[in-house]
Amino acid sequence: MPPKLGLSAERIENCRRLAGKVADGVRRETEPFTTVSTERAVLRLLGVDGVDEQDVPIPNRVVESLRATGKLARGAAVWLGSALAAGDSGPTEAARRLSDPSQAKGISEHPRWREALAPLVASTLGRIRGNAAERRRRLAAHPPDEEPLLYAIVATGNIYEDIIQAEAAARAGAQCIAVIRSTAQSLLDHVPHGATTSGFGGTFATQENFRLMRAALDRIEPEIGRSVRLVNYCSGLCMPEIAAMGAFERLDMMLNDALYGIIFRDINPFRTLIDQNFSRRINAAAGIVINTGEDNYLTTADAVEQAPAVLASQFINERLALDAGLERWQIGLGHAFEIDPELEDGLLLEIAQAEAAREIFTESPLKYMPPTKHMTGNVLRGYQQNALFVLTSVATGQSIHLLGMLTEALHTPLLSDRWLAIDQAKTIRTNARHLSEEIAFAPHGRIVRRAHEVLEGAEALLERIAGQGLFDALASGVFADTRRPRESGRGREGVVERHPEYSNPFREAWDREPAGAAS
């Protein structure tokens, strides 16, 4: 599709430059630190898993104990390596010892801890690379997927009901299945364990749940002749650990936003910006496509006003993602169709916004979210808004289309709600297939003017953020009308200053050999 809006390449370049400045500032401030969740992720990558009698995950136990004994600043890997070098049979035995402070105290740095870890690191890197290859193999085994990819959510709270509904959705035509997380899991500073059958507004993200759903979707692949992409949420207090779990269980996409947790879950900004980096390094290596969450700005604050903020945030998310080693094809940028349907010419603004995103982020997939805020108990009106949403998505060449539910205002989707949404999207996608090639926009018309305004607004905002620095900008409520002071929010206590000789073998490995391997 040739560009239709005549947006200024210089201005876009300048936005990227400013985003770079913002990202540099973040790196400078966060680089000297690690977090409990980052270290737990390292332990998981090294094979530490499971829970104790009180259902507390072993990685949490180990990190607590290392912290209590003042050892964490060196990085958990150093001590696991040392324990192994000192003769422990494997990660499990080593973890058991390390998780008891009295024993942990006794373990001192072993000169050959790196050698001891090397095989574990190598096998994990191999396993992750293997999963990425397996994904590519499966996708290549079928005709290419038609875009926009139809993305359906399941959210029963029970992984087994989720599987029934995910298979139904896949058979009906869904190309991506996201298992919505139980509300507030992002506030837990640990990852639950095992298969779960009760959650609220969603189902807990556990490695076993990942495995079960992955297996279910793989099972029906031959029947439906497509490989269905599995999606989960890599955000909240456990971002890096969930990335590790996803890499192990061959998830395909992760909602993984640098700022969502800060703005919408009141998680400490410092903590989040440290965690997002390692979580994204893992996703990069695993060949996962991340989805950012700018759509949430539009559901929370006024969609017309927030448009420039969304674009500015996309530039920042893009830069932070690239810095973490993700490639452009892995960076799914989020936005949404959230303008009040009663607004005169509102549809023109939606078209402008969607087309602009498409023309600015040419090499990245766009994650287009459905109307939610203006959905009401009038389910027919809702189905209508979703129809206009699909049409706009097709007309502007979006990549990942999250299916709107006619009952959005009422409940998490029923089996039939989801079928209706898939049928709607399939029908309109076919009925309007080449629309984007067919239409152009009046050169100085409302659509073009709006796109230019939004880009200019984003540039101005980025100027301001680059000036203040991201932390102060967040504190001043630059996004979604929400103020988040640097020290406020959950999880601040989980931030740890690194020792000069801190080590994280995976980061080091990926710094040597960029994730590009995954593509």
Place this chain on the structure above:
Amino acid sequence: MPPKLGLSAERIENCRRLAGKVADGVRRETEPFTTVSTERAVLRLLGVDGVDEQDVPIPNRVVESLRATGKLARGAAVWLGSALAAGDSGPTEAARRLSDPSQAKGISEHPRWREALAPLVASTLGRIRGNAAERRRRLAAHPPDEEPLLYAIVATGNIYEDIIQAEAAARAGAQCIAVIRSTAQSLLDHVPHGATTSGFGGTFATQENFRLMRAALDRIEPEIGRSVRLVNYCSGLCMPEIAAMGAFERLDMMLNDALYGIIFRDINPFRTLIDQNFSRRINAAAGIVINTGEDNYLTTADAVEQAPAVLASQFINERLALDAGLERWQIGLGHAFEIDPELEDGLLLEIAQAEAAREIFTESPLKYMPPTKHMTGNVLRGYQQNALFVLTSVATGQSIHLLGMLTEALHTPLLSDRWLAIDQAKTIRTNARHLSEEIAFAPHGRIVRRAHEVLEGAEALLERIAGQGLFDALASGVFADTRRPRESGRGREGVVERHPEYSNPFREAWDREPAGAAS
């Protein structure tokens, strides 16, 4: 809106030329004839009304009796005038005598029959002109209506329920109210009398029902601050009489197609083409906007294939309407959104068709009909199709938008179905208000190519029809895959060859003083 399709003006001209040829042929063949319904219409215009003990309308009685006594070929007016000149107190008394063959026989042509009729003719012409003026006054009294005009149907079968629903629709935003006729009224060779409370698939078109609905809509005009247009069906075996009734009761629009009765009701072609002319002369004088019925071709046969036939028929309807004295602003040309929603790029074809009609008939209103044929019991799918229909209507600048019902496949509209349709159309019309100004089409794209194909197809079809003559073309099934031989179908017996001294004072008056007066 500047043209976007680059259709050849020459080709459009040629289509009009060919349509002219078709219309000339029709005139040549039909001019020497009148019909029972045409003569009954003349009587009604002269003030003959009411029914006898057997509920047979007096105009029918008079015409039967004149026919039985071999007098009809001169035209009913001659004899009514003669009876008056001979001393009858007025049309009622004269009609009573004329309707009894034994008495009718006795009435001979009176030398001053014209003078005797003159006052009646004058007062009727005045009343009709007055109604047209009244309509203009009411419309001018309010801000201009936003287009496309939202056109809702009521069809309970009971005029009083119809009124409840019509008022509800008008309050909700409907700008035109059509009272659907009871099925097969078009097959009756008389017009029922009085207020009616039971019908099938619709409510009988009677002058009293017209009056009741007109009064109801006038009643709420102050409350809603709009004058609502009243619509009925001027087709079938009584076309001219219904036109007369509509002129008296100040209807605003009439479904009035030169061919519908032939193709869809199997009414004799000859009869219909004679009747349509006088019915349209009356509509012209009354300042009524007619709606043609090409949409029906699309519901009956394949919508993609029929597109050229629809366009050809529109050219013919336009020409026959102009010949009957209608002005372009009065000629509402019908078409529809009837392409299978499962068809790849089908929406593009719909856009092409609607945009082409808009660019070809620049001075005439376009009557856009909703999806019906592909509506199913899936009412949500139906609501979705109607949403795309509204959007296409707005994007292509249609004039009269017949509201699609989500339950089209199930039943005549419920009160709530109609509200949902109005809400949908109002919302999308506002949300996409200036869309037609904003979009252009790729010069050699699918939409433009389709529009050109359709125009070429129509031209070829018109060549063929002009060659064969309309009657033979109809016999060969040129429209809607339906064959209608010249002598076949209902009502042939109602055609009467005119006497050289035939007279119809209204035609004569309008020939002298063209209907233009009404505009």
Place this chain on the structure above:
Amino acid sequence: MSAPRRDPSRLRPYGDKWNDGVVQVSFTLPLPHSGLAIEAAKRYAGKMGIRDPYVTLAQPVAPEFTFFIVYGKAVHEVDATAISAEEAAAPDLGREEIDAEIAKRFGRRLVVLGCALESDAHTVGIDAIFNPKGFAGDYGLERYAGFDARNLGAQVPVERLVRLARDAKADAILVSATVTQNEIHVRHLTDLVDMLEAERLRDDLILVAGGARLDHALAKELGYDAGFGPGTTPGRVAAFLLEEMTRRRAGPGPS
């Protein structure tokens, strides 16, 4: 896996969990929009057997009328094991087989008349059954060698149809009924049966009705031998005619 299984004898609707009973209802009450109207809607849903009804829309659609959308959990259960859906018996045969069987069993073509009655002008349905092109890729009766199929079109008066049936010694009459408002279809379909009986023709013919709002049960009730609803393919009708003719041939019955 640990998802509960269903009990076919005690089925309840599935929203997003087994037997949660989730249903959606909509209706208009003749009440102006108000708290009272909403409460009335809840109670109405309650009477339909819906527990804690959730009124998601209370929309005034006219000064005196409010339209409601309600979600809730229905308490009813249905026993699927006790159901035998009655459908017109029709063997699964292809066109050639049917033609062959007709030739074999009757040694002649079966005469079949079809139309829409009286005021009903809808021909697309009956055409779908008769026209060679047929419906949904399945050829129509006029394509069969075994049938002398005559499509009389629409708006055929009952009395004309009966006359034609006698003259043609028809084996079967197929009528299509589309317009159903105020039960007009029932009226016309019944008129036909009455007239055929009055004329002593009923037992000599197979009488079949079809249309969007028809099903086998209703047709039977009206005195027809079979009824076919939306989505009917000509093949199924052909197979039924073969079957029924054979049955009659076997059984006693006149002629």
Place this chain on the structure above:
Amino acid sequence: MSAPRRDPSRLRPYGDKWNDGVVQVSFTLPLPHSGLAIEAAKRYAGKMGIRDPYVTLAQPVAPEFTFFIVYGKAVHEVDATAISAEEAAAPDLGREEIDAEIAKRFGRRLVVLGCALESDAHTVGIDAIFNPKGFAGDYGLERYAGFDARNLGAQVPVERLVRLARDAKADAILVSATVTQNEIHVRHLTDLVDMLEAERLRDDLILVAGGARLDHALAKELGYDAGFGPGTTPGRVAAFLLEEMTRRRAGPGPS
């Protein structure tokens, strides 16, 4: 005019005629698509009190599940004369009047705390009541001179809320509950009441709940003084608080 009038004590739904009882229903049954499944759907509609149910859609949505849309005529009637919709009593007063009354009656600002509980991160609802900008053009509580309104935001643990209420000597607590899946809102709302009672604070406070799925009846049931649902304006809440405070002042009750 001759259209029949309705009888408020015997209301039935209106489709397009008085008392025709037309309703629409949809639900999914755990049966594969089949004639049997359709018959089961008809019977289910029958149990809901729908006469001659017309199944307009029978759509397989999964190998073992079929989604149905049904239209028909419900036999039930509802007596509108017997209904008194319970709503939180609130006089119709403007902001200035309420501020004036509070000053007059209590001579001080009323302390009001608001939040969404525990895991619930939805703030838009509570913000609509508290933020000066308010909702639907009606100013929020923070705009009132009569209230010392403190919006604690979302995800506030019950136990923290109770502590803050005691420290602030709050006159009222306003909680918002949006996520209702598996009744989580009921759980959190009940926890709050229990803890307030345990701490002997319940009677010193006006306790109000709100949210998309709440109404006055449910809130009462859970031990709250009032509940407010979708579309609530801050003004109505303010008026209720004034009213309730005055009532308590008058009546005996502790403090």
